[in-house]
Amino acid sequence: MPPERSAYALARYSRSADSIRQSVDWVRTHNSQQFLESFYFQYGHQSIADLGHTVMCFEGVSELAASEIEDEVLWDGQAKSSRYQDFSKSGFIVPPELEGLKASKYTDAGKALLHNYQLIHQKMFEYLCAKLPRPESMKPDAYARNIAARSFDVARYLLFWGVPTNVGQVTSIRTLEKQIKRLRVSEFQEVRELGVEMLEACAATPECAWDAASSEPLAPTLARHAEPDEYLAQSNADVAQWAKENLSLKADTVPPRVDLIKPDDVLTEIAATLLYPVTTYSFRAIYETVRVWSRARKSEVLDVAVQSRGKRDDLLRAFRGGQYCYDMLIDVGAYRDMHRHRRCHQYRQAYHGLHGYEVPQGLTEAGAEPLYRAAMQSALEVMQQLPDPARQYLLPFGAKSRFLFKMDFAEVEYISRVRSGVKGHFSYREIAWDMKLRLEEIEPELARLIDATPPWVEDPLKR
Secondary structure, X not given: OOHHHHHHHHHHHHOOOOOHHHHHHHHHOOOHHHHHHHHXXXXXXXXXXXXXXXXXXXXXXXXXXXXXXXXXOOOEEEEOOOOOOOOOOOOOOOOOOOOHHHHHHHHHHHHHHHHHHHHHHHHHHHHHHHHOOOOOOOOHHHHHHXXXXXXHHHHHHHOEOOOEEEEEEEEEHHHHHHHHHHHOOOOOHHHHHHHHHHHHHHHOOOOOOOOHHHHOOOOHHHHOOOOOOHHHHHHHHHHHHHHHHHOOOOOOOOOOOEEEEOOOXXXXXXXXXXXXXXXXXXXXXXXXXXXXXXXXXXXXXXXXXXOOOOOOOOOOHHHOOOXXXXXXXXXXXXXXXHOOOOOOEEEEOOOOXXXXXXXXXXXXXXXXXXXXXXXXXHHHHHHOOOOOOHHHHHOEXXXXXXXXXXXXXXXXXXHHHHHOOOOOOHHHHHHHHHHHHHHHHHOHHHHOOOOOOOOOOXXXXXX
C-alpha cells in the first residue's frame, strides 16, 4: 500500500474493533489524505506517521549532502561504499555557490585529489600483493577483490566531500517530514535544493512503480506541510551569536583522538552540547568551563536556544542526554563509518580543515607518503582560499574534524565490539578500541564486559 494509506489503515485498526482486513478494505474506499490532515497535522497525533514507510533514493549527490541526509536518529539506509568501488572516474560536485575563479580553483584541486587517489590505490595494490601473497586455498578473483578493497581503504583518504555518491533510505513518514524540514534550512545550497526535490517526489507518483496500486503519489499530504524548520536555523544562529559574545575559553589543550566525558550534571551537559556545534573547542574544554558557571548563566544558554521555538517545534537534539560523551577528533572517512550508528546522539563542528590530517601506516610502508602529504597539503591550502560554506566540499576524507557522540553503555559495548573486528577499516577499528580504553579509565567494571579486538590483531585477507 502507499505509505499514507498504510498509516491510515493501521491507525484505524488501533481505533476500532475491526480486523486488519476490514480496516484495509475500509481504507480502499476512503480518503487517507483527509484523515492525516485532521489527525496528524491538525490534532498532532504524530505517532500515526510512524505507521507508513517510504523508500527514497538520492543519486549523484555529494558525499557532504549524503552525510546531511543520513543525519537522523531514526534512519535506515545505505550509501555507496568507498571500499568496494573506484571513485576515480566519478567526477565530483561543484558547489552551486562557487563561480568564476573560485570554481576553477576548486575544480583544479578536486581533479588533483582524484588523480592522486588513483595513483595511491595502484601503489597500495602492488605493495599489498607483494606483502600478502595469495593463499593456495583462495581463488584468484576473491584475492584480487580483497587486495583492491584494502587498497581503497588507504586511497579513500584522498576522496573529499564533493565526490558524488548514491543513498537509499527507508524511513517513516514522520522521520521523512523532519528530515525534509531540516534539509530545507541547511547552510549548503545543494542540500536545501534536495529538500525541495524531496517534497516534489512526495507529491508525485513513484518513479519505479511496482504495480498499478503504487501509482498513487508517495506522500501528498506530507508534501503540503513540510515547511523549512525555521526554529532549527534561528536557534543555531542565536546560540552562535551568544557564544561569540559570552563564551571565552583559554587556548584549548590537545585532547586525545577519542576523549570520554561522563557528565555529572544534566544542566551543564545540555548547555555545553548546545555550544559545541557553534564553536571550535573540544567538548571537555566547553564542559569544564560551563560547569563552574552559575545555574542562572547555564540556563541563559538554554533560554537562548528555545526563545524562537514554536508550539509545534520539538526540542533540539542537544536536549537529549547520553550517559557517556565521546568527543572524537577523527578523519572524515572514519566519521562516515561511525555516523551509521543510530542508537546515539551525534553533533559535529564545521569542516574548517584546520585540525590536520591522518597518515595511514600503509602509505609509509609502500613508499607513497610524500605523494600523499603533498596532495593533502595542496587541497587544504586551496580550501582556505575558498568562501564558506562551499569550501567544506573540498575537505579530504583523511582530514580530521571534531564530532561528539553521546550514548549509553549498551551502545558503547556494541560499537567497540563490532567496529573493532578484523574485517573493518583500520581507522575505525582503532577508534572503537580507544572507546573501550577510555571507558576502562573511569568504569573498569563495565569495560571488562566489552569483547573488543585490539587493532594489532589483523587478518588482512578477510572481508
